Amino acid sequence: xxxxxxxxxxxxxxxxxxxxxxxxxxxxxxxxxxxxxxxxxxxxxxxxxxxxxxxxxxxxxxxxxxxxxxxxxxxxxxxxxxxxxxxxxxxxxxxxxxxxxxxxxxxxxxxxxxxxxxxxxxxxxxxxxxxxxxxxxxxxxxxxxxxxxxxxxxxxxxxxxxxxxxxxxxxxxxxxxxxxxxxxxxxxxxxxxxxxxxxxxxxxxxxxxxxxxxxxxxxxxxxxxxxxxxxxxxxxxxxxxxxxxxxxxxxxxxxxxxxxxxxxxxxxxxxxxxxxxxxxxxxxxxxxxxxxxxxxxxxxxxxxxxxxxxxxxxxxxxxxxxxxxxxxxxxxxxxxxxxxxxxxxxxxxxxxxxxxxxxxxxxxxxxxxxxxxxxxxxxxxxxxxxxxxxxxxxxxxxxxxxxxxxxxxxxxxxxxxxxxxxxxxxxxxxxxxxxxxxxxxxxxxxxxxxxxxxxxxxxxxxxxxxxxxxxxxxxxxxxxxxxxxxxxxxxxx
Numbered sequence: 001x002x003x004x005x006x007x008x009x010x011x012x013x014x015x016x017x018x019x020x021x022x023x024x025x026x027x028x029x030x031x032x033x034x035x036x037x038x039x040x041x042x043x044x045x046x047x048x049x050x051x052x053x054x055x056x057x058x059x060x061x062x063x064x065x066x067x068x069x070x071x072x073x074x075x076x077x078x079x080x081x082x083x084x085x086x087x088x089x090x091x092x093x094x095x096x097x098x099x100x101x102x103x104x105x106x107x108x109x110x111x112x113x114x115x116x117x118x119x120x121x122x123x124x125x126x127x128x129x130x131x132x133x134x135x136x137x138x139x140x141x142x143x144x145x146x147x148x149x150x151x152x153x154x155x156x157x158x159x160x161x162x163x164x165x166x167x168x169x170x171x172x173x174x175x176x177x178x179x180x181x182x183x184x185x186x187x188x189x190x191x192x193x194x195x196x197x198x199x200x201x202x203x204x205x206x207x208x209x210x211x212x213x214x215x216x217x218x219x220x221x222x223x224x225x226x227x228x229x230x231x232x233x234x235x236x237x238x239x240x241x242x243x244x245x246x247x248x249x250x251x252x253x254x255x256x257x258x259x260x261x262x263x264x265x266x267x268x269x270x271x272x273x274x275x276x277x278x279x280x281x282x283x284x285x286x287x288x289x290x291x292x293x294x295x296x297x298x299x300x301x302x303x304x305x306x307x308x309x310x311x312x313x314x315x316x317x318x319x320x321x322x323x324x325x326x327x328x329x330x331x332x333x334x335x336x337x338x339x340x341x342x343x344x345x346x347x348x349x350x351x352x353x354x355x356x357x358x359x360x361x362x363x364x365x366x367x368x369x370x371x372x373x374x375x376x377x378x379x380x381x382x383x384x385x386x387x388x389x390x391x392x393x394x395x396x397x398x399x400x401x402x403x404x405x406x407x408x409x410x411x412x413x414x415x416x417x418x419x420x421x422x423x424x425x426x427x428x429x430x431x432x433x434x435x436x437x438x439x440x441x442x443x444x445x446x447x448x449x450x451x452x453x454x455x456x457x458x459x460x461x462x463x464x465x466x467x468x469x470x471x472x473x474x475x476x477x478x479x480x481x482x483x484x485x486x487x488x489x490x491x492x493x
Contacts, residue, residue, distance in 0.1 A: 002432055013068055013303055022298030025309030028071045028296040029183045031340055032314060034137070034333040035289070036074050037207045043079035044086040047208035048075040051318050053217040053283025053306070057274040058311025062304045066263040066271035067251040069301040071292040071310055072274060074284050076135070076179050077377045082284060085235040093232055096220040100236035102272045105244055109269030117248045117264050123360045124351050124384035127367025128249050129290065131380055133345035134372055136291045140334045140341075143202070150199045151331050154190055158335030160188040181299040181377050184334045190332040204333070205326035211318045215281040242378045243287035247271050249381065250288030257297045291340040298343055359391045397424035402432035408420035415437035416450030426460035433464050439471040448479025
């Protein structure tokens with residue numbers, strides 16, 4: 001027996017509570033259905049392509065991913081990137097691009113580059129979460145456009161069931177009301193009412209063609225040539241980067257919700273394996289889905305079993321129970337997604353806009369605005385990261401201080417430098433030295449409170465020393481820390 005194997009650890013990772021894992025996975029499945037079908041239309045492919053992908057990705061990521069309880073499937077961000085390739089060259093080229101994107105993601109994970117998420121500030125993460133919540137909510141609005149009275153009434157009933165049953169269970173201390181997640185009860189009740197009363201409601205069958213059988217293994221039917229590689233290379237890179245970004249940030253959100261860490265590099269590798277598998281079985285590439293992941297965690301999902309069951313249950317619903325699933329009213333799924341969007345949004349961030357520093361708040365707002373404007377989560381996050389970097393650079397650069405003083409004898413002019421010296425503060429360092437005040441005297445530069453980071457900083461120090469010498473000064477440099485000394489020696493060799 002493997003000495004590292006621990007039954008308790010295995011159970012904690014896979015199924016802390018089997019009933020809750022299965023029920024939470026079922027909720028995630030119902031939350032997946034409308035989004036996956038909608039994203040399939042965005043990508044320009046048959047809904048079955050997105051549903052196949054979601055089934056396979058969920059199974060593979062449950063085993064090889066790093067983040068238990070995280071739900072991954074065909075996602076809107078990937079669909080947006082994939083749509084132009086499908087429109088110009090067709091589905092088979094998209095499958096080939098998915099294979100290549102998966103290989104890139106595997107390489108990314110093996111190179112341990114998942115840790116780059118550390119460069120995403122909390123303000124950007126909050127903006128990412130809030131923007132996604134808004135996009136999830138806005139995606140439900142087309143289902144309500146021109147809705148009849150029955151649709152609005154069923155939406156109200158669905159939300160009443162989703163929010164009312166847990167509240168009633170707590171108020172009356174009835175554990176039975178909390179045994180089954182309220183979204184599942186919502187789907188069951190609304191489906192029975194709609195069919196029994198013959199209400200004029202759009203159903204899942206109206207959203208598109210559902211799968212008739214299991215997915216089959218097949219290589220993309222495209223020419224194996226350099227021209228093919230030229231066509232799919234850039235779309236594959238875009239799919240890989242967008243998928244990695246969204247998955248890693250979703251994993252970080254689930255980390256915060258569960259209070260547990262995860263290996264982001266392993267998550268990248270797992271996503272790559274999932275996308276390779278999905279492409280080989282005729283599915284579109286995907287990534288982590290924060291709305292469904294939040295819903296999964298909210299209703300008790302903590303282990304890999306919830307993710308695994310979400311994929312298995314999706315296939316059961318789409319193939320084995322297709323006649324029944326096709327009769328589920330879309331408005332029931334809309335009610336679930338409204339709940340997911342409300343749960344996803346960080347409502348405390350609205351108050352933090354006033355309490356937190358303006359720069360942090362502006363980063364969050366920019367992330368939200370750009371994401372919503374472009375419908376591209378990657379664009380919003382990249383903009384937020386860049387803005388965070390710019391603000392941080394200016395903040396650190398402004399911490400540089402240079403103070404000059406002449407000793408009592410009037411022989412030695414001393415400058416004391418403190419702070420970080422790098423490309424953004426190098427010019428400020430040069431400008432802070434009034435070399436004319438020390439002309440003809442001995443000049444001492446005390447850098448014990450400073451650190452030199454790059455070649456620009458070393459160049460600035462050299463320029464200061466050279467200017468002082470040009471004004472007849474004998475220059476003494478003191479207080480260099482070991483790291484700065486090594487950098488200077490390496491550059492000057």
